[in-house]
Amino acid sequence: MKTNVDVVVIGCGPAGIQAGIHSSRKKAETVIIGKMRNSSLYGAHVENYFGIKGKTDGSLLLRTGLEQAASFGCTHIDLNVIGASADEDGFRIKAESGEEIVCRSVVIATGTSRMKLNIPGEKEFHGKGVSYCAECDCNFFKGLKVAIVGDESEAAVSAELMTEYASTVYWVSNGISASSNLVDKARDAGVKIIEGIPKAIEGDTDVKRLILGDDRSIEVDGVFIELGGRSSAYLAMDLGLMPETDDSIKVDSNCETSVTGLFACGDITGRPWQLAKAVGEGAVAGLSAAERARYAK
Numbered sequence: 001m002k003t004n005v006d007v008v009v010i011g012c013g014p015a016g017i018q019a020g021i022h023s024s025r026k027k028a029e030t031v032i033i034g035k036m037r038n039s040s041l042y043g044a045h046v047e048n049y050f051g052i053k054g055k056t057d058g059s060l061l062l063r064t065g066l067e068q069a070a071s072f073g074c075t076h077i078d079l080n081v082i083g084a085s086a087d088e089d090g091f092r093i094k095a096e097s098g099e100e101i102v103c104r105s106v107v108i109a110t111g112t113s114r115m116k117l118n119i120p121g122e123k124e125f126h127g128k129g130v131s132y133c134a135e136c137d138c139n140f141f142k143g144l145k146v147a148i149v150g151d152e153s154e155a156a157v158s159a160e161l162m163t164e165y166a167s168t169v170y171w172v173s174n175g176i177s178a179s180s181n182l183v184d185k186a187r188d189a190g191v192k193i194i195e196g197i198p199k200a201i202e203g204d205t206d207v208k209r210l211i212l213g214d215d216r217s218i219e220v221d222g223v224f225i226e227l228g229g230r231s232s233a234y235l236a237m238d239l240g241l242m243p244e245t246d247d248s249i250k251v252d253s254n255c256e257t258s259v260t261g262l263f264a265c266g267d268i269t270g271r272p273w274q275l276a277k278a279v280g281e282g283a284v285a286g287l288s289a290a291e292r293a294r295y296a297k
């Protein structure tokens with residue numbers, strides 16, 4: 001592993017890979033550290049990204065993007081980052097192998113991981129009716145019955161959105177804590193609220209029903225788990241930056257944070273959690289990080 005480079009990108013999703021492409025094309029020596037298979041896009045099917053017709057496999061986009069980055073000289077390390085620090089030499093990024101890389105600019109592109117219910121059927125039916133993103137997958141449920149699971153604003157907004165696509169929308173909650181204004185909007189749009197705790201998701205090749213704790217069964221074709229997300233924003237704290245209360249990282253129009261030389265892009269900077277935004281910010285962050293590294297030399 002080379003130990004001194006211009007730019008380190010933490011995260012190997014679309015935001016990080018695009019940052020790597022733009023940074024290395026600017027002739028900055030760039031390393032992406034992260035596991036591609038842990039990207040939110042890896043198991044997703046995309047149909048709302050510019051230039052792509054029909055459903056495209058997210059893992060294919062990621063693999064192609066990483067090959068592109070490599071063709072411009074960007075290196076990839078398939079490890080997690082476990083710590084970071086800053087000193088007079090620049091930023092020090094520590095990989096799980098224990099090795100450290102020193103760099104002049106850092107791009108944090110660690111995304112968010114969607115919170116899980118951890119119930120039987122959730123993993124088995126992921127992509128076969130179980131989704132973590134109504135905004136992404138709404139179109140695949142036209143005319144079908146769906147259940148939205150969650151207590152907070154994410155669930156309320158997703159439930160209302162799904163009424164424009166699905167024939168029936170149930171909102172299953174164990175105690176709604178979304179603002180009353182959002183709950184009213186969902187109700188007015190025709191969402192049927194059911195109190196209960198999801199126990200299992202059942203089906204054959206695709207989802208057929210959601211089972212609740214008291215053994216009630218709701219016949220549905222889709223279950224949207226809308227519990228919000230968690231991020232690796234703690235890495236920013238190691239570098240002197242406090243994330244926002246929702247764990248996102250605030251950036252300016254160059255995707256730079258309030259710490260000079262520290263950039264962020266993609267889902268970690270906040271909603272919408274969408275590929276197009278991740279890639280757009282990745283390009284900005286990559287260019288800005290390369291530029292900043294040049295001035296720091």
Ligand SMILES: Cc1cc2nc3c(=O)[nH]c(=O)nc-3n(C[C@H](O)[C@H](O)[C@H](O)COP(=O)(O)OP(=O)(O)OC[C@H]3O[C@@H](n4cnc5c(N)ncnc54)[C@H](O)[C@@H]3O)c2cc1C
Nearest residue numbers: 011012013015034038040081110111136266267273274275
């Ligand atoms: C089921 C599903 C379907 C979706 N469908 C669509 C769609 O149709 N259209 C659309 O526009 N969007 C869709 N999305 C959203 C889209 O996938 C995300 O917006 C996008 O992947 C965000 O990119 P990102 O690079 O910011 O984060 P991610 O893709 O999540 O990548 C984050 C990367 O950071 C890495 N990482 C995290 N912590 C560390 C660490 N400590 N050290 C090193 N690396 C770390 C991860 O391993 C991963 O490589 C979908 C998402 C899901 C979950």
